[in-house]
Amino acid sequence: MNIFLHELKSYRKSFIIWAISMAATAALFLLLYQAISSDIAAFTKVLESVPEALRNALGFLVGSLSTLPGFYSIIFTYLLLCGAIQAMNLGISIVSREVSAKTADFLLTKPVSRAIILNAKLMATLVSLVATNLIFLAVTVPVALSQDPGTNMQLFLMISATLFFVQLMFASLGILVAVVTRKIKSVVAVSLPTVFGFFIVGMLGSVIGDKAVRYLTPFKYFDPAYILANSAYEVSFVVTGAFLIVAAIAMSYLIYVRKDIHTV
Amino acid sequence: MNIIEIRNLTKYYGKARGIVDVSFDVGAGEVFGFIGPNGAGKSTTIRTLLSLIRPTSGSAAIFGKDCITHAPEIAKDIGYLPSEVFYYDKMKVIDLLRYSASFYKKDCSKRIKELAERMDLDLKRRIDDLSFGNKKKVGIVQCLLHEPRLIILDEPTSGLDPLMQQTFFDLLREENRKGSTILLSSHVLIEVQRICSRVAIIKDGRIIRTEKMSELTENNYKKIRIETGRITDDSRFDLPGVSHLERKDALLSFFFKGNINLIMKRISEVEISNVWIEEPTLEEVFLHYYQKGEERA
Known part of the structure; x- marks a missing residue:
């Protein structure tokens, strides 16, 4: 419990800043909805003039622009990108900082097993991400309702929840990367290329339109067009995502308990 | 009873030698010196004892329990001071020491105050404002605050001025009189001579010799x-x-x-x-x- 609280305290400021920044971006975009919805026909026309391949790559769903969740899904692609960076930073940093800040000699010689240390760090990561998403929703839901009181809340929340799923995937990936590597000098030097790499693969995949490519990048596990049309997630992707998270965490435990902690 | 028992401990980092076939015992109440030049394998041995690294072969036991399988249990009664101390920069000294104390199931607040006074350490300052020597003092308090039965010190005196070294050695002698066993590694012979009753000499990863301090100084070259x-x-x-x-x-x-x-x-x-x-x-x-x-x- 003491490790958990210590970790949570040291990441509190960071996740609050991330949550508020992402919520503010979403809110600003949502505030445009009323202005645009009155001219939705003209707006749709403008979008239609964009080549289809580019539209797909950028995630514009022309057909569903007339509803608030559909409109929201455009900006949400990019919020996912931010959220993924936050989650991966957190995952890498929470494990690797004992090595990079050279505090491993302190923490790992205390009378606690490595598994308990990793438990505490995982819980702190999870709680940070849950808190991020709660702050995010606390801002975006009232803004959405103010723009359109008749907003389909189920769809709005389903789209919002994908942020949490994607974050879980990137956080577990970050933890695994941190556990496997001997020492990470700069967290963003690892997280940014990784996250952008997956994002670009996702964009390219949308242009090709190949379903198999979607399995390669967490960004495409939740297709807004599918969610908007069916009010459901695609089971095969949810299962794959959950499996990847469990596998990454399980591997992290196996490696972390046996890892040699070297002097600096 | 032996507090530390090391048997044929060997560690290779890939192909690079760490230590080879290291064996020695440290008895209860002993102040044991572990001496050798830099890179000889002192830290490797100590880090294996603390289960920070896993041996390639051989075994080590503390309090009669295996160092790797019983690591958390053993750690309750160990105080460890690394050669270079690093703590969470943004914490205050007192918060760090309280965090450290929270791992041991006893109230250490009085002891923290006592030790800080002895070492002339300001508890209200932030870790990253401290000089190297002052960080070392935090390390010393952190190492002794839970009154461990075994104190492991890896090159402990670097960064401490001679006066503080004296205070520190006095503290160690007191702990030893109260019954603590001490393992002290160093590459400075005089440091070991000051306090240890027995020494193991390590070079190139192997123990060359284990003997009583008195025998070593008899060979007064x-x-x-x-x-x-x-x-x-x-x-x-x-x-x-x-x-x-x-x-x-x-x-x-x-x-x-x-x-x-x-x-x-x-x-x-x-x-x-x-x-x-x-x-x-x-x-x-x-x-x-x-x-x-x-x-x-």
Whole structure:
């Protein structure tokens, strides 16, 4: 419990800043909805003039622009990108900082097993991400309702929840990367290329339109067009995502308990 | 009862040697010195004892329990001070020490205050505002606050001024009198001589020798160098007890063990322009042990 609280305290400021920044971006975009919805026909026309391949790559769903969740899904692609960076930073940093800040000699010689240390760090990561998403929703839901009181809340929340799923995937990936590597000098030097790499693969995949490519990048596990049309997630992707998270965490435990902690 | 039992402990980092076949015991209440040059394997041995690294083969036990499988249990009664101390920069000293104390199921607040006073440490400052020496003091308090039965110190005195070293050694002696066992690694012979009752000497990953401090100091070698005005007949210095007799131009150097008056007389017979009589360095002590080993073989 003491490790958990210590970790949570040291990441509190960071996740609050991330949550508020992402919520503010979403809110600003949502505030445009009323202005645009009155001219939705003209707006749709403008979008239609964009080549289809580019539209797909950028995630514009022309057909569903007339509803608030559909409109929201455009900006949400990019919020996912931010959220993924936050989650991966957190995952890498929470494990690797004992090595990079050279505090491993302190923490790992205390009378606690490595598994308990990793438990505490995982819980702190999870709680940070849950808190991020709660702050995010606390801002975006009232803004959405103010723009359109008749907003389909189920769809709005389903789209919002994908942020949490994607974050879980990137956080577990970050933890695994941190556990496997001997020492990470700069967290963003690892997280940014990784996250952008997956994002670009996702964009390219949308242009090709190949379903198999979607399995390669967490960004495409939740297709807004599918969610908007069916009010459901695609089971095969949810299962794959959950499996990847469990596998990454399980591997992290196996490696972390046996890892040699070297002097600096 | 032995507090530490190390049996054929071997660690390779890939192909690079860490330690090879290290074995020694430390008895209850002993102050045991672990001495060797940098890179000899002192830290590797200590880090294995603390289960920070896993041995390639062999085993180590503390309090009769295996170091790897029972690590958390053993750690309750160990205080560890690494050679370089690093803590969470943004924390205050007192918060860090409380965090450290929270791992042991006892109230350490009084002890923290006591130790901080002894070490002249300001508890309200932030870790990243501290000098190297002050960080070391935090390390010392952190190491002793839960009154551990076994204190493991890896090159503990670097960064401490001589006065603080004195206070620190006094503290260690008190802990030892109260019953704590101490394992202290160092590459400075004098440091070990000050406090230890027994030493293990490690070089190139292997224990060369384990012996009582008294035996080690009985071999009271002096390193003597004399500068002569002109080159004289050096054979007059070829006495029993003299070894490594070497001449480099006007400088004659050798090691001497035995009655110091004898050699002083011999030196006075020669016209000299300068003389140095010194304690041999650790490397030179090792040289001596290597040769002894070869003679026996």
